[in-house]
Amino acid sequence: MVRNVLILYYSQFGNTAKLASAIHRQTGADILRLQVPEGYFPDDMEETDQIFKADNQNGRLPQIITELPALDYYDTILVGGPVWDGKVASPIISLLRMMKDYQGKVVPFSTGWSDTGNYxxxxxxxxxxxxxxxxxxxxxxATPKYSPSSLASWLRKL
Ligand SMILES: Cc1cc2nc3c(=O)[nH]c(=O)nc-3n(C[C@H](O)[C@H](O)[C@H](O)COP(=O)(O)O)c2cc1C
Incomplete structure (x- = not known):
């Protein structure tokens, strides 16, 4: 990739972080991990799910406390996050709201356990x-599994 590319990602347990690092290695793109306030999501999948569901019911979203760079500098932003209940994890929804005026190309990537759902x-x-x-x-x-070659062929199409 010869364009200005930024990788923004949220990762609670490290899986999306590993994928983001692999993308970073293959592209040389700038990379930034997004944080929510400490303790917002407990270190437990079930408890996180309860908070995610309660937030959904109450129309609440976690705040992204990471300062974003000037997004307009980038032609392409890759946005990574985990699958939560077959959907986009709420920190990524928060990010998309912060990015709403961005004019470039936005490219999602995600990691899940066994079902990508409707990500x-x-x-x-x-x-x-x-x-x-x-x-x-x-x-x-489950499949599709990560492999360096499948990642490389996807990146070539961007
Ligand atoms: C609240 C919650 C809901 C989840 N829902 C799904 C799901 O619907 N399908 C799935 O395959 N994995 C699901 N998972 C597992 C994560 O998507 C998976 O472990 C992912 O790789 C975690 O990424 P991370 O390590 O970057 O946080 C869920 C995890 C959490 C915490």
Whole structure:
């Protein structure tokens, strides 16, 4: 990739972080990990799910406390996060709101355990007027699995 590319990602347990690092290695793109306030999501999947569901019911989203760089400098932003309940994890929804005026290309990537659900469609649904490309979605305990070659061939199409 010869363009200005930024990788923004949220990762609670490190899987998306590993994928983001692999993308970073293959592209040389700038990379930034997003944080929510400490303790907002407990270190436990079930408890996180309860908070995620309660937030959904109450129309609440976690705050992203990481300062974003000037997004307009980048032609393409790759946005990575975990699959939560077959959908986009809420920190990524928060990010998409912060990015709503961005004019470049937005490219999702995600990691899940065994079912990607409707991640790509849900991402598009939350993206408003953002221009969304086809993403790279991998599972740790089912297919599609991550492989350096499948990642490389996806990156070549961007
Ligand atoms: C609240 C919550 C909901 C989840 N829902 C799904 C799901 O619907 N499908 C799935 O395959 N994995 C699901 N997972 C597992 C994560 O998507 C998976 O472990 C992912 O790789 C975690 O990424 P991270 O390590 O970057 O946080 C869920 C995890 C959490 C915490």
């Amino acid at each position: 790509q469609a849900d991402f598009v649904a939350h993206a408003g007027k953002l221009k969304i490309a086809d993403g790279y979605h991998v599972l740790t305990h």
